[in-house]
Each structure stands twice: as structure tokens, then as C-alpha cells.
Amino acid sequence: MISSIKIPAAPELTYLLRLADTCLILGQRLGEWCGHAPILEEDIALSNMALDLIGQSRALLTLAGQHSGKCGGEGYDEDQLAFLRDEIDYRNVTLAELPRGDFAFTVLRNLMLSTWLKLMWERLRDSSDAELAAIAGKALKEARYHQQHAADWAVRLGDGTDESRRRSEAALATLWLYTPELFEDDAVDAAATAAGLGPAWSQLHEPWLAEMDEVLGEAKLAVPPAPTFRSTGKRGLHSEHMGYLLAEMQYLQRAYPGGAW
Amino acid sequence: MWEVFVRTKAGLDHKHCGSLHAADPKMAVQMARDVYTRRQEGSSVWVVRSDQIVASDPNDKDMYFDPAEDKVYRHPTFYKLPDSVDHM
Amino acid sequence: MYTQAMDTMRDEGGDKPALRTAEEAQLQQRFDNRIDAGDFIEAKDWMPENYRKTLLRQISQHAHSEIVGMLPEGNWITRAPTLKRKAILLAKVQDEGGHGLYLYAAAETLGSSRDQMLDALHTGKAKYSSIFNYPTLTWADVGAIGWLVDGAAIMNQVPICRCSFAPYARAMVRICREESFHQRQGFDSLLVMMKQGTDAQRAMVQEAVNRWWWPCLMMFGPPDDQSPNSAQGMRWGIKRVSNDTLRQKFVDAAVQQAEVLGVTFPDPDLRWNEANQHWDYGTIDWSEFWRVVGGDGPCNRERLADRVKAWEDGEWVREAALAHARKSELKEAA
Secondary structure, rough: OOOOOOOOOOOHHHHHHHHHHHHHHHHHHHHOOOOOOHHHHHHHHHHHHHHHHHHHHHHHHHHHHHHHOOOOOOOOHHHHHOOOOHHHHHOHHHHHHOOOOOOHHHHHHHHHHHHHHHHHHHHHOOOHHHHHHHHHHHHHHHHHHHHHHHHHHHHHHHHHEEEHHHHHHHHHHHOOOOHHHOOOOHHHHHHHHHOOOOOOOHHHHHHHHHHHHHHHOOOOOOOOOOOHHHOOOOOOOOHHHHHHHHHHHHHHHOOOOOOOO | OOOEEOOHHHHHHOOEEEEEEOOOOOHHHHHHHHHHHHOOOEEEEEEEEEEOOOOOHHHHHHHHHHOOOOOOHOOOHHHOOOOOHHOO | OOOOOOOOOOOOOOOOOOOOOOHHHHHHHHHHHHOOOOOOOOOOOOOOOHHHHHHHHHHHHHHHHHHOOHHHHOHHHOOOOOOOHHHHHHHHHHHHHHHHHHHHHHHHHHOOHHHHHHHHHHHOOOOOOHHOOOOOHHHHHHHHHHHHHHHHHHHHHHHHHHEEEEHHHHHHHHHHHHHHHHHHHHHHHHHHHHHHHHHHHHHHHHHHHHHHHHHHOEEEOOOHHHOOOOOHHHHHHOOOOOHHHHHHHHHHHHHHHHHHHOOOOOOOOEEEEEEEEEEEEEOHHHHHHHHHHHHOOOOOOHHHHHHHHHHHHOOOHHHHHHHHHHHHHHHHHH
């Protein structure tokens, strides 16, 4: 068994990892649909999204690995970061790691996160880090499409049958609990803003709500009340689901130390 | 307005070759024959009402098609194999 | 990926029905002439009923094989060892889904809906390639499937690009083009493990090859002398090369590739035959083949149950999409 790598506690690195891991873990969840979607066309569409997200996470993890080397830690490659960290060093938002649920759950989570990512990429195009700005320019095109795809399905399901509406409402109620985490600032955001690396997450809240309002309105789904619950994945404290996800994801790297793939 | 698709010979795809005006489907398919297959170009024609075609928005071009750019692993050339098995 | 030779399934009735009108006889004659001249048959052309049925059965089985074939490899998407391999595997399994889709569309031109074909799959009336009833137990299975199963599939599929039924041929042209990376990625994955990996990885690769070798040889279908339908299939161009010829071609290529990899095949009788310039191989256990085709392979029940579950779980989604489309139409009409 390979022991875990250690990540230096540098706020800019954490900022990058929060984004990279959110893409990675959402991609991991979406990949689970391949072979199991409601229609064959959707198997392909969800896989495309998963591939985009995995591609984004690869670019971001590579960048984060270089940052790690620059801020007092070791330099790492994308796979060391993706497969050899302890759970507490994964910084994705909890929303991304929740089990894929039914199709309504997947669609609405995609809507929330693709909208959030779209707003994030738009702002990251102006990052002081040229590499990050370039990643954002490319990822933005992908997130726009993901958002459109999710929004169209959200409307179909919200304004489809009684059952699809009931399932959408249930999924929305659960997912909404995890959204405050997407918009609350801490020291990491302060450092990133000061360095010009990227926006404080709180800046995305208003435009995100406006876009969600529009889609949910068209889907005839009520925006749930603001939750008091707080998830904390981005600080490394995850839901119980994360351990299982990582056990599966990391298994080969851990079981075959020194392997070449 | 109708869009015309012609198959040049059995086995091949119908390819879009142009448009024409006609009042009804029957007239359209006859016109397609007369307008687009005068030089033995066809073995079959399809006509579709132009307003029935749903097209991607030109403004969406980037988000529709650019994401395929970096998926290099979909191409056989991405995998470098030893010469003796490279024709695989 | 390809369904095993169609002639493992029942015949759809004789080539020459006893009773027919003069007009039908004439149509049949014209059809036969076109086939013999190497012409393509399009969906709207007249065709004999047993041709339609046979093609529909073969194409739908092929489509079913693609979508059931997503499952064994799909098992490993969440466990792929690197992000690069994860992306490659996801793209590959996704392709299989796309290929199923193209094939269902080609089969639909023969007058059966995708829903009807899926129903036949789900109720066990339609078959799919038996190879997918074997389990994927290690990561090396993913590479072995790419190398050997896709390798066997390509041998089977390339000739169908010239099949007499044009919608099928066109789908196969697209499929073969897209699949061109499938075998290479599998071989590449195994090669990295064999050449740069650890002893444990090499053992994993050899063990996977041991399990997949014989089932892959069975993918080409029963020996020629036990394939009653081959002659008609050849004439219709849905089968251009005999089972045994393809199997031999596969063995010859695989032996050379195995040497490059540094793995062996589990067959003590595998040896070069100087006289015929081919590799001789041992006796295939056809009782195993028929057992798996008949439903008693290691994973038949799981595979079918997975497909049925995905379909049933998705029913409310499909209904919602249709309901929403109807609402939108009404709104537009108003």
C-alpha cells in the first residue's frame, strides 16, 4: 500500500484544489451513468460531460501540482494528486460527492454546478495566473454547454409528468442544502482575491441565484428557502459518501505500489 | 422552400445538394428530380421542408464543437506502438 | 464490438418459400440479381421477407451486443488507475453506446422500433454476443478486452462494411472508423504494464489473458462444418468470410502481438505449422460456448438485469420528456 502524499497548507493551492477536486469528483459521479442512463443518447451526453470535467480537473491538478512545488511542498503530477491524497486533503464541495441519485438528482446537481462553474470560469479568464486563465477560457465553453443541457432537462422534468415533478422537487430540496458552501468566503478566498488569482466565491452568489431563478421558474419549480445546514467539503470535512468514492477511485494506485499504467 | 438530398448511388449517403420551391411534397420530390438529377446524379432523392430543419445556433459554435479539440485519446495516432504491431 | 457469428441462432425460414405469386417470383429474381451483382439494397427497396428478418435479427443483436458490452468495461470507469486511463476508458465505453445507437437506427429502417428491439433483449428473446457474459475481474481485463475482444471484433466487422444492406454497411463504416483506437488503447495499456510495470502488474496481465483467450476464439462462432447458414449469409454479404478463416487470421495476428507484449496464451497445442504457414491451435470447448449462449455463462443474469434496471429506472424520464414535448406543442399551437 502506498502512503498518502502531503499537501502544503497554502491558500492559493487550496483555492486551486477546491476547483480541481469539484470537477474531478463530479466527473467521477457522472461517469457512473455510462451504461445505465434512461436513454442511449443520454449515456453519451453524460459521458461527454464527465470527459470534459475530467479534462478540466487534469489541467487544474497539473497546475496545482506545480504550485505545490513552489510553495514549499513537493511538486506532484495530476495522478498523485488525484489518487494519493487522504480524504481530508480533497477540497471539493460536498455537493459534488453526493451519490448520483436518480436522473432528476443528477440533472439538478449538474444545473447547479455547471452554472456555478460557468460563472467561475468567466471570472477566472482574468486570473493573474496565465495558465489558469487559459484553462478557464477553454472550460467556459464546456460549462456553457453543460448548463444548457442541464437546464433543458430541468425544464422537461419539472414541467413533465406528476412523477417527474415530484422527483425534481425532492432532488432540489436535498441538493439545495449543500449550496451555501458554494458561496461562503474564508481565508482562502481572501488570499486568492488579493493575489488576483480568482474571485471570492461569494461574488458568484447573486448571478448564480438569478440564473437558477430563471431556469427553475421555467421548470415550474419553487426555489427552496435558504438552508441553515452547512456542508464543509471544501475544508476537507466531507460527507460519509466520500470515503467510499475514494476507496473505489484510489484502489488500483494504492494496491499496486510503484505500478506503471 | 424545400431542402433536397440526393443519393448518387445505392450504398452511399443522401447528401444535401440544394433547395427549391414547391407547393406540396409530391411536387417537391418531382422538382428535386428535375432540378438536381439531370446529369445522372441520382438514384434516390429526399426532400425536407426547410422550416422543419432544426439547426445549431452559429453563436453556439464554440461550446458545441471546440470541446472535442483536446480529446486526443479518441484517435488511434495517440497510441504509439512498437513497429511490428503498429498496423493493428 | 461485434456479436458472434449470426449462424449460432435459429434460421428464419427457408430461402425459397413454396407458394408465391408470379409477381413475387419476379421481384425475388431481380433482388437475387442485384445481390449477385454486388449492389447495395436500401431500406425502401423490395426484399424477401427472410432477408428482412435475418438482417433485422443480426443488426439488432449487434446493437444489443454494443450496449450490453458497455457493462463489463464500464465496471472499471470509477476505478481506472490514472486520469488519462479513466478518460480513455470512458470515451471507449461511450463509443460502444454510440455504436449501439447507430445500429438500432439501421435496424429501425427494417420496420422494428428501438423499443421493440429492447423489449426483445429485456425479455431474453434476443441474443447478444456471449463474450460479454464473462466477468471483468481485474484492471488488466480492460486492456485484454481492448486488445483481444476488440481485435476479434474488428476482424468480424470490417467485412460487414461491404454488407449488401446499405444502412448496416454505412453504420459499420462509421463504427470501424471510430473504433480504430479501441484495440490500440487496450494493447498500449497492457504494454505499459508489461514493460514498465511491476511483477504484480505483469501477473495481473497474464492472468487476464489466460481468461479471455478461449472466449475470444469462440467469438467467431462455431466451426464452418457446423454453420448451416453460412452459405446464405455469404450470398447476402452479411457474412463475407467464414468463421474458421477469420479465427485463424485472428490467431496468427494475436500470437505475434503476444510476443511483443511478453505474454503467453493458455494453449499447449499452439504451434507454428510450417506446411500451411499458420499457427495451429488446440480444441475449443464448444460445450462452454453453447452453455454461455444458452444463458448459463458467469454473468448472463447480471448483464440482463443491469440493462433491464437501467431501462425501467429511466421510464419516468422518457415519459416526462414526451409529456413536456406535448405541452410545448400545445402551447405553440395556441
